[in-house]
Amino acid sequence: MAGPHALSGRCHCGDIAVSVQLSGAAERYSPRACDCDFCRLHGASYLSDPKGQLRFTVQPGAALNRYRQGAEEADMLLCGRCGVLMGACYERDDKCYGVVNTAILPPVFAAPQPVSPKRLSADEKTRRWMLLWFPDVVIER
Ligand SMILES: [Zn+2]
Structure with missing residues (x-):
């Protein structure tokens, strides 16, 4: 993926x-x-970025593990070998909404803002994800 605002990163391994x-x-x-x-x-x-694109590429033979915490409906995505947290995705109506962990990207962003989604109801959370997250996340193998 290339373009004026393209960034890339990888897990530890x-x-x-x-x-x-x-x-x-x-x-x-x-x-x-x-x-x-x-x-x-x-x-x-x-x-x-709801107007951006997010793509994970999994090397042959590698695994992108999913971990679902508590009653959450989103999957946390972790490298199956080195355990680095890559991001999260939420699947709904054949679409995959997602976020990326900025720790795996170059340090080019503004200061992080604390957020407390645990105060939201499950419904408020999923509506928020569909508004704010990358739509159409691709997981390429
Ligand atoms: Zn790894």
């Missing part, structure tokens, strides 16, 4: 690559630092 296409300059995006236990343990903060 290189089994999983990510490419991101943003609709604006990366410096204008403030990643969201979720305050749930899982995300704090990973030190993750997330980037999304």
Whole structure:
């Protein structure tokens, strides 16, 4: 994926690559630092763009593991070999909405903003994901 606002990254072992296409300059995006236990343990903060594109590429023989915490409806995506948290995805109506963990991208973003989605109801959460997350996430093998 190339373009004026393209970024790429990978997990620690290189089994999983990510490419991101943003609709604006990366410096204008403030990643969201979720305050749930899982995300704090990973030190993750997330980037999304409803007008952008997100693609994960899984090397042959590699695994992109999914972990679903509690009653969440989204899957956390982790490299099956080195365990790096790549992002999350939410599947609905044959579409995959997603976010990427900014820790795997170059440090070009504005300061992260703390967010507390755990205060939202399940319904509010999924509606928010469909509005804010990358639509049409591709997981390429
Ligand atoms: Zn890895």
